[in-house]
Amino acid sequence: MLTAEVKPASTGTKKTLKVKRYKPSEDPKNTYLTDEKGLWAWMTTVDHKKIGLMYLGSVTFFFLVGGILALLLRTELLTPAKTFIEADTYNQFFTLHGAIMVFFVLIPSIPAALGNFVLPMQLGAKDVAFPRLNLASFYIYVIGAIFTFIALANNGLDTGWTFYTPYSTQSSSSVIWVTIGVFILGFSSILTGTNFIATIHKLRAPGITWGKLPLNLWALYATSIIQVLATPVLAITVLLLTMERALGIGIFDPALGGDPVLFQHFFWFYSHPAVYIMAVPAFGIISEVITTFSKKHIFGYWAIALSSLAIAFIGFLVWGHHMFTSGQSAVATTVFSFLTFLVGIPTGIKVLNWVATLYKGSIEMKTPMIYVFSFLFIFSIGGFTGIMLGTLSADIHLHDTYYVVAHFHYVMMGGTLISFLAGLHYWWPKMTGKMYNEFQAKVGAALIFIGFNTTFLPQFIMGSQGMPRRYYNYIDQFTIFHQTSTIGSYILGVGFLLIAYYLAKSLKSGEKAGSNPWGSRGLEWQTTSPPDFHNFDHTPVVINGPYDYHRPMEEFQLGLANEDKDH
Amino acid sequence: MGSLFDFMLPELESPLTGASTDAVMAFIHIVSFIILAGVTIALIYFAIKYKRKSEDDETPLITHNNKLEITWSVIPLLLVFIVFGWGYKGWLNLQTPPDNAYEIHVSAYKWGWTFSYENGAQIGNEVHVPAGRPVKLVMQSQDVLHSFFVPDYRIKQDVLPNRYTTVWFQAEEEGESQVFCTEYCGTSHSDMLATVVAHTQEDFEAWLDEQNTGGGGTPVERGESLVSIQGCVTCHSVDGSQKIGPSFQGLFGREETMTNGTTLTADENYIRESILNPSAKIVEGYQNQMVSYEGRLSDDDISDIIEYIKTLED
Numbered sequence: 001m002l003t004a005e006v007k008p009a010s011t012g013t014k015k016t017l018k019v020k021r022y023k024p025s026e027d028p029k030n031t032y033l034t035d036e037k038g039l040w041a042w043m044t045t046v047d048h049k050k051i052g053l054m055y056l057g058s059v060t061f062f063f064l065v066g067g068i069l070a071l072l073l074r075t076e077l078l079t080p081a082k083t084f085i086e087a088d089t090y091n092q093f094f095t096l097h098g099a100i101m102v103f104f105v106l107i108p109s110i111p112a113a114l115g116n117f118v119l120p121m122q123l124g125a126k127d128v129a130f131p132r133l134n135l136a137s138f139y140i141y142v143i144g145a146i147f148t149f150i151a152l153a154n155n156g157l158d159t160g161w162t163f164y165t166p167y168s169t170q171s172s173s174s175v176i177w178v179t180i181g182v183f184i185l186g187f188s189s190i191l192t193g194t195n196f197i198a199t200i201h202k203l204r205a206p207g208i209t210w211g212k213l214p215l216n217l218w219a220l221y222a223t224s225i226i227q228v229l230a231t232p233v234l235a236i237t238v239l240l241l242t243m244e245r246a247l248g249i250g251i252f253d254p255a256l257g258g259d260p261v262l263f264q265h266f267f268w269f270y271s272h273p274a275v276y277i278m279a280v281p282a283f284g285i286i287s288e289v290i291t292t293f294s295k296k297h298i299f300g301y302w303a304i305a306l307s308s309l310a311i312a313f314i315g316f317l318v319w320g321h322h323m324f325t326s327g328q329s330a331v332a333t334t335v336f337s338f339l340t341f342l343v344g345i346p347t348g349i350k351v352l353n354w355v356a357t358l359y360k361g362s363i364e365m366k367t368p369m370i371y372v373f374s375f376l377f378i379f380s381i382g383g384f385t386g387i388m389l390g391t392l393s394a395d396i397h398l399h400d401t402y403y404v405v406a407h408f409h410y411v412m413m414g415g416t417l418i419s420f421l422a423g424l425h426y427w428w429p430k431m432t433g434k435m436y437n438e439f440q441a442k443v444g445a446a447l448i449f450i451g452f453n454t455t456f457l458p459q460f461i462m463g464s465q466g467m468p469r470r471y472y473n474y475i476d477q478f479t480i481f482h483q484t485s486t487i488g489s490y491i492l493g494v495g496f497l498l499i500a501y502y503l504a505k506s507l508k509s510g511e512k513a514g515s516n517p518w519g520s521r522g523l524e525w526q527t528t529s530p531p532d533f534h535n536f537d538h539t540p541v542v543i544n545g546p547y548d549y550h551r552p553m554e555e556f557q558l559g560l561a562n563e564d565k566d567h
Numbered sequence: 568m569g570s571l572f573d574f575m576l577p578e579l580e581s582p583l584t585g586a587s588t589d590a591v592m593a594f595i596h597i598v599s600f601i602i603l604a605g606v607t608i609a610l611i612y613f614a615i616k617y618k619r620k621s622e623d624d625e626t627p628l629i630t631h632n633n634k635l636e637i638t639w640s641v642i643p644l645l646l647v648f649i650v651f652g653w654g655y656k657g658w659l660n661l662q663t664p665p666d667n668a669y670e671i672h673v674s675a676y677k678w679g680w681t682f683s684y685e686n687g688a689q690i691g692n693e694v695h696v697p698a699g700r701p702v703k704l705v706m707q708s709q710d711v712l713h714s715f716f717v718p719d720y721r722i723k724q725d726v727l728p729n730r731y732t733t734v735w736f737q738a739e740e741e742g743e744s745q746v747f748c749t750e751y752c753g754t755s756h757s758d759m760l761a762t763v764v765a766h767t768q769e770d771f772e773a774w775l776d777e778q779n780t781g782g783g784g785t786p787v788e789r790g791e792s793l794v795s796i797q798g799c800v801t802c803h804s805v806d807g808s809q810k811i812g813p814s815f816q817g818l819f820g821r822e823e824t825m826t827n828g829t830t831l832t833a834d835e836n837y838i839r840e841s842i843l844n845p846s847a848k849i850v851e852g853y854q855n856q857m858v859s860y861e862g863r864l865s866d867d868d869i870s871d872i873i874e875y876i877k878t879l880e881d
Contacts, residue, residue, distance in 0.1 A: 087754050160751050166728065167711040167752060254729035260712055261727070294617070296626040303636050325714060326725050327732050330662060334655060341647035345640060352639045355606055356632075358613040362624035365614060373610055380606055384599035391595065391650050393588040393657030397721040400714060400749040464575045464592075466718025468749040471757035475745065519622065550628040 004543045004558065006207035017206055018561035019541045021554055024515035028528035031433065035533045046131035047533065051138050052117030053431065058141065059113050060500075062104040067496065069097040074455075074489040077482045080474050087472040091158045092173070094470060098161030099178065103185055104145060106416050107274065110281035111227070112141070112192055114423045115220050117431060119196060121524035121531065122214045124205025124540035129198035137191040144185030151177035160470060162271070165252035165263040169244055176245055179238035186231045189277070193227030196220055205523070206560070207542035214522060214546040215304050219284025222308040226273045226280070226315065234270035237263070261326050268319035276315040278412055280308050282379075282419035283350055286372055289426050290354050291547045292520040293369035294361030298547045300353035307346035314343040324395045333392065340390035347383055351376060366518070367441040371422035374449045378414030382407060385460065400470075403463025406456045414452060421448070421499070428503065429517050433530040434510030440502040447495030454488025519553075522546050526557050577718045580744055580765075581736040583701070585721030587657030595650060661722060664735035668703035669696070672786075672870060675706065675713040675726040678755035680746070685874075687785040688778030692761040694746070696738060697771040703735040705835060707866060714750035717763060725750055731835045738765035790875025793868055802857070805879055812857060813850050817881035819873075824851045838873050 004019045032049045036042070042050060073093050076083045085093070116134065120127050128134050151157055151174035159168040159175060168175050200213070200221050213221075241263070243249045250256025252263040283304070291298050298304065320328060320336030354376060363369070385407040389395050398404060429435055462481035467474060474482065516525040523546065527536045538559030544551045576592070579585045671694060672683040682694040696702045706715060708728040715734060716723040724734040738744070748759035766774060794800055794815070802811040813823070819838070824830050826849045831837060840847055842864060845857035864872070 087757070091751075091754065091756075158753070164712060164751070170711065171753075254727075259729065294626070295619070295624060297628055297630055299629060300631045300636055303631065324658075325723050327727055327730065333658075337654065338651055341651050344647060345644055348643050349636070349640055351606065353636075355609050355613070356635070358610070358617065360627050360629065361613070361617050362619045362626050363614050363617045364619040373614070376610060377603075377607055380603050381599075384595070384603065387599070387647065387650060388592065388595050391591055391654030393654045393661065393721075394592050394595070395654075396658060396661060396723050397585075397588050397592075397718070399723055400716070461575060465577050466716070466745070466747065468716065468747045468757075470751040473757040475760075548628075549626055 004207065004541055006541060006543065015206070017541055019543075019558040020561040021557050022526075022536075022538050022559045023557055024526060024528045026514045026528075027512070028433075028530070028532065030532050031528065031530040032533045033433075033530050044135075046127070046135050048116050048120050048127045048131065048134060049431070049531065049535075051134050052113055052115075054138055055108055055113040055116060055141070058145070059105055059109050062100050062145070066097050066100040066105055067493065069093050069100070071489055071493055073097060074486040076472070077474075078486050080476060080479060081472075088158065090472040091470075092156040095157050095160050096152065099148070099157065099182075101412075102161055102274070102278075103182055104148075106278040106412055107189060108141065108192075109278075109416065109420045110285065110423065111196070111220060111223055111277070112137070112188075114285070114420065114427060115196065115281060116192075118427060118524050119199060119217065119220060120203065121430075121527070121535050122217055122522065122546075123199065123203055123208060124523050124536065124542065125199065125203035126534045126536075128195050129202055130195050133191055133195055137188045137195070140184060140191070141188040144181045144183075144188065147177055147181030147184060150174070151181065162267060163238070163241060163263075164267075165241065165244075165258070165260045166254060168241060169253040169256075176242055179242050183235050183238050183242075186235045189227045190231045193224035193231075196224040197228070200224075205540045205542055208523075211301075212542060212545045213305075214284075215287035215298060215301070215308075216281075216284035218305040219280050219282075219287070219308050222312040223277055223280045225309075226277050226312050230270045230273035230277070230316070233266065234274075237266040237270065240266070261323070261328055264323050264326055265319070265328075268322045269316075272319040272322065273312075273315045275408075275411070276311055278416045280311060282375070282416045283308060285419045285423040285426070286354060286375060288520075288522060289368045289372050289422050290357055291549070292426070292518050292522070293366055293372075294358050294363045295519070295549045296357055296361035296547075297545075297549055298353070299356040299359070300349075301545075301547070304350055304353050307349050310346040311343060314339060314346075318343055321390055321395070324392060325399050337390055337392045337395075341387065344383060344387055344390070351380055351383070367436075367438060367445055368422045368426040370442060370445040371418050371425065371448075374445065374452075375415065375418045375422065378410055378418060378449075378452065382410030382414055385410065398463060400468055401463035402459040402467045402469055405469045406459035406463060409456045409459075414456075418448065418452075421445075424503075426518070427524075428506070429513030430524060430529050430531070432507060432510070433513050433528075434506045435513050435517065436506040436510060437502045440498060444495050444498045444502070447491055447498065451488050451491030451493075451495050454491060455485050456488070458482075458484045458488075521549055521551075521553075521556050523556075579719065579721070580738050580740065580742065581717075581720035581722070582739060583737045584661055584735065585719075587653070587660060588721040591650065591653045591657060594653070598646060661735075664703040664733060665701040668701040668735055670703050670705060671696070673704045673706040673715065673726070674709060674867075675715070675748070675759075676709040677711065677752055678748070678759040680715075680759070680761045683786065684775060684778070685785065685787075686775060686778070687788075688775060690778065693764060694761060695764045695766060695771060695774050697768045698738050698741050698765040700768065701735055701737045703733055706732050706734065707870070709866065711752050712750045713748050713752050713759065716747045716749040717744050718747070719744035720763075723749060731839065738763065741765050741767060741770075786871040786874040787878055789868075790871035790873070793864070793872050794875060797860070797864065799872075807881070812853060815876050816879045818879065819877045825849060826851050826853075835873055838876065839869055842869055842872070 005016050076085050155174045157178050158173045159171050240251050244251050250258040252258040318340045320332050321340045458481040462478045467478045513529045515529050541558045674681040683689045706726045708726045713726040720736040722734050724732050744763045746761035804810045804814040807814050807816040818833050821833050843861045846855050849855050
């Protein structure tokens with residue numbers, strides 16, 4: 001029997017607790033997957049792990065839809081003018097590709113799917129603070145999705161995912177259905193954020209001080225703050241747009257006495273912070289994976305933790321950099337450019353801290369780590385081109401060209417989606433208890449890296465040469481870049497199919513993962529795989545930080561010794 | 568290195584607007600490339616050098632290093648300050664057309680461009696300009712947002728339905744440059760193209776003379792008749808004499824003090840606002856008496872009146 005001096009989150013005062021080692025079973029009998037079975041049990045579950053998996057399923061479905069749209073768009077762009085679809089269809093496809101990928105894939109991908117699964121486990125909690133609210137968030141997401149799909153069946157949407165007025169006021173497509181869908185969806189995001197903030201504040205296991213909080217949770221915490229503060233503005237904006245269209249109240253349309261630039265301010269006031277809703281959770285995953293696979297303490301814990309918060313706050317003050325050519329005031333343009341550079345600094349700091357973490361580590365290039373390396377390369381390019389676009393004179397030339405398209409794919413796909421894949425491969429054994437085929441997974445990661453760069457590097461060049469975005473037709477000089485890009489997108493498609501194949505196969509015939517296949521010090525790995533319904537069969541007690549790889553494993557598998565007092 | 572940038576950017580035809588842009592872009596590309604190469608080499612080197620030898624590998628405890636953190640915060644901060652200042656300077660130049668700029672009016676619509684000249688000539692999807700002289704475009708849209716983009720000049724400006732925006736350039740050589748619409752505007756957005764044709768001054772004048780000025784005279788003539796027909800001259804004199812409202816004479820470019828104490832220079836947007844929403848800004852010493860001409864004057868009418876007012880110098 002050991003004792004540990006810890007500060008429980010509930011009281012905040014120091015206490016001495018009796019602890020003992022609980023070595024997790026390598027072959028668990030009862031898991032959350034065997035606990036409640038059947039469709040109804042899943043649909044009404046309040047278990048954060050099952051809700052996380054339901055989000056994972058939905059996100060995968062929407063990614064498939066958005067991805068197929070992307071491949072159709074790229075195929076159309078193989079030749080100038082018509083290849084196989086009409087201009088109006090093309091316009092609808094790029095609108096839906098953007099809207100689905102942003103609202104239904106990227107925003108919920110890490111926080112709602114992976115975050116839901118690991119957040120309570122990393123805290124040593126049984127569930128999130130408000131489990132029923134968590135389930136409600138999922139259904140709100142589904143209802144939002146249904147509204148959007150009604151629009152698809154009913155005239156589609158052709159405004160671009162940005163809904164710029166007055167085009168969106170005048171368009172004959174189903175703008176109202178989609179804006180209502182986005183309005184509803186926003187509540188899902190707000191409620192998940194609220195839930196996470198409450199959980200991180202109140203449900204930390206004894207011993208998890210703010211300084212021992214895994215960086216993934218700092219990232220999710222910063223993300224939740226943005227979700228709670230920024231999403232209501234999107235709700236207001238789409239509501240005003242709906243009022244303008246449905247009731248003819250003039251807000252944005254000059255024909256009704258409104259101002260179209262006002263819409264852009266409202267829209268980007270949410271949608272720029274939304275970029276950080278997508279990117280900041282990615283930073284969390286990178287910190288977890290890079291320490292596990294280099295068996296090393298994170299370099300600059302506080303620099304990484306606090307830079308997430310800095311990004312969250314400064315991220316609220318840079319929306320106007322989407323509007324340098326819009327006709328907004330000159331003073332606003334200058335200030336927004338300046339602040340944009342400031343938000344680049346904490347992001348750069350993170351990248352350098354991650355690289356420094358590798359120094360003198362014990363590096364194992366497993367699949368999640370390969371994705372982290374891809375991330376660091378691709379995301380750096382995304383960051384540098386962001387600096388380019390923040391530069392006033394350069395942005396005048398590059399705004400609304402393929403350079404911007406390439407930039408945000410390097411950030412959103414190269415940043416968020418690749419780290420999502422890192423996280424998925426990292427936590428897959430924990431979620432399912434099964435290992436995937438490592439060789440196939442490495443081939444998949446290589447295909448994604450090669451396909452991604454083949455698709456988007458040429459877009460920087462053609463954008464810089466003047467190829468505007470959202471163009472169905474293009475002038476001949478851009479043909480070679482478009483064709484290279486299209487070939488890259490097919491490679492990406494094959495990569496994703498391979499990933500889907502071996503992950504699905506692992507469920508049936510994958511090897512048993514064991515509780516901690518990567519030898520991680522993270523709390524979520526100190527229980528069975530898959531975990532049981534309450535995550536741990538004891539109340540975990542934490543005395544070491546999540547990255548203390550210099551301490552022996554015995555010190556990470558501790559729980560309250562007196563079993564009879566609830567766990 | 569030079570050939571790499573030639574590959575990245577189209578040939579620069581308007582150095583007065585684009586040279587600074589090209590320079591700052593080259594600077595960012597070079598610095599980014601160096602840092603990216605450093606990060607990539609470090610990643611590969613560490614992955615090889617510190618490859619895991621056994622499951623029992625021990626790693627040293629290195630938690631942080633404040634000197635290093637400060638170094639890699641301050642150096643990038645200085646770099647981005649340089650880039651900010653450089654970009655700001657170039658952009659300020661883009662916002663400030665030279666006084667002697669030759670002015671052409673641009674009207675954008677779904678899906679094309681109309682260019683109007685001082686002598687009343689109008690031409691679609693092709694704008695002829697004198698080379699070696701700054702040209703200023705005063706632009707407005709008839710419907711949704713559009714954006715005027717000439718890659719060869721490194722200029723771009725959104726075109727709005729409810730206000731004027733301007734952009735300027737100076738083509739140094741004779742030749743043609745591509746214009747794109749870069750604000751998504753519907754079905755034929757990608758076909759909303761135009762060409763800038765730069766001529767020598769003589770050729771340009773010859774071209775302009777050949778153009779049919781159409782019916783109704785020049786914009787200035789149309790504006791003159793409008794202020795009379797619409798009754799503007801009842802309250803606003805054209806010879807500087809005092810009436811119910813401020814005189815039109817010398818109005819354009821005049822510094823006016825408003826009743827709320829602010830001052831402004833009367834420009835196109837101020838005059839447009841005063842016609843459509845007269846109570847928004849009242850010149851000191853005058854009463855808020857005018858009614859809105861919204862619905863009574865078209866956008867083209869207002870443009871013509873402004874052109875006429877511009878001719879009424881002190």
